[in-house]
Amino acid sequence: MDRTERFYKIELLLRSRGCVSFDALLEELGVSRATLKRDLQYLRDRLSAPIVYDRFDNGYRFDAAPGAAGRHELPGLWFSEKEIHALLTMHQLMAGLDDDGVLARHLQPMMDKLQGMLGADESEARELMRRVKVIVTARRRSPSRYFELLGSALVQRRRVWLRYFKRSDRSTSEREVSPQRLVNHRNTWYLDAWCHGSEGLRRFALDAVQDARALDTRARNVAIRDLEAELDAGYGIYGGGDAKLKWATLVFDADAAQWVAGEEWHARQKSRWLDDGRYELQVPYSDPTELTMDILRHGDRVVVVGDRALALAIKARLAKALAQYR
Template sequence: MSNRERLYKIDQILNSKQNINMADLIKRLEVSKSTVKRDIQFMRDSLNAPIIFDRDSETYRFETQGPGIKYELPGLWFSAEEIHALMTMQHLLAGIDSGGLIGPHIKPLLSRLTGILGTKEDSIDEINKRIKVEVIGNRQFNLEHFQVIGSALLKRKRLIIDYHARSTDETTTREISPQRLVYYKGNWYLDAWCHLKSDIRSFSVDSVKCKETLETKAEDISDKKLDETLSEGYGIFSGSNIKWVTLKFTPERARWVSSEKWHPKQKGEFQDDGSYQLTFPYSQDPELIMDIMKYGSDVKVLEPKELKEKIHKILIEAVRNY
């Protein structure tokens, strides 16, 4: 019988029987007296189990639960390896939870998991010491309206926002129906139905200022329609005018690119000379151009012609200004 099975067994015995002595527990659990005592102490200290020892009858029982006494054996029990995985996940999550929407809610769970592990070597401090997460190139921002957005999103309420578009340096006031939050390349985006434009839009959350949460129910857009509008093209940019790009990477770069995911619908294959040809759809090209150019001379645009000419023009201008 494993440790967790014994804990459930003890819980079951104490819930089904008013009192039980040590000899009966040893017999039922088929372990030593010291193991039973250790399990009971663990349940008291780490799980807040209200187990008391009645000295008169020399039996164990659950204390009658009343105000201030809260105990419930977890419905899902974790192994030490699973707890480590959860704690590690929380550590990584802290790097993307800039708005503090999730962290405060899982902090009590993290504390309980640390207690269950019960040793200094397995503590969250040790994980923080041994795992380092470096995020380079992300924008630094203060997502002061992140929780308001998250709340309206889950409660299905509309929002009145001021949105600053960096491309035009203009701020517009809009009424939106939030649909989903997306974490993409180090930044948070809000997919929403924009009632001003009567269309689906993706808003960079750090450019959103929430003015009011309305009681009006948010309009629900199907996942299929959201994906058709926002996920068919390349990257975070949406659009219905879908085109296909074909890129050819040098044999040296092909070894890396062949294992990368550029788009869910991408098609790639190695050529006879060891190069790698990659094809995928896009709608707008700003992000695509940036991602292509970072490969320098290791990539060549084969199709479409207009994208190839645009990048060529950008490179000529860059050399002229160098």
């Protein structure tokens, strides 16, 4: 049996028998004493298995002392789809944060822990990361020095001075903000913060921060529920508050419906199948920018109904795009 199988076997024996002697483990596994010692050490050090030696019973068992970890499960390929996506995405996010080594000293312990969770040894973890691919498109990389500074200010509850470039009107402004939350949306990092100049919550793209400096002033605190109500109620990164919300009704043709019916566009979306096989999706929005982009992605497979302003905006964008291909 290979090492991964031995790990499973050790886990099973300790869980089913409670306490197992070293000689009994040797007999069950059919390996040398040195190999078994290495396996037990690896389970403890790399996979965080709470295995202890019980001198009274002369055997090994899982630690049942107060404060010890609960039921231990070996990592590996039996993760669910959501779990394996979460682990690999987390690994990829952390790997992508640091291009110049600034954060390596902070991230390496977490990277090592994730790698240990992804496979029984380093080679297995690397193999898994090659066999399961998370594709990222249109990713905007943020300067890692600002991510570290803003993350530290967020944890320490300190205000930050920013020089920020606003893409919509190509203007630059200086602001004093109180960081509230870091958000990763479509593989791009944003900072949710209270802007002391405009006296309101704002969302800043980290890659548009031209300069940043931590201040000694204590940050203003905004309750998470207020933050979510203000910035998360609408569609995508342009959340907006409940007071600004409108609902868009989108009807997809029967072909597109087979795909869209399995997608979550918004946590509060409403949907239903129509009698002719089409699919109706309703989503809340305040700013139509991101919603418009997602609607245009489906081309002639979707139509906006009941929202004349949004429908005209989509029509105008399609007409402008068509004019460029004459």
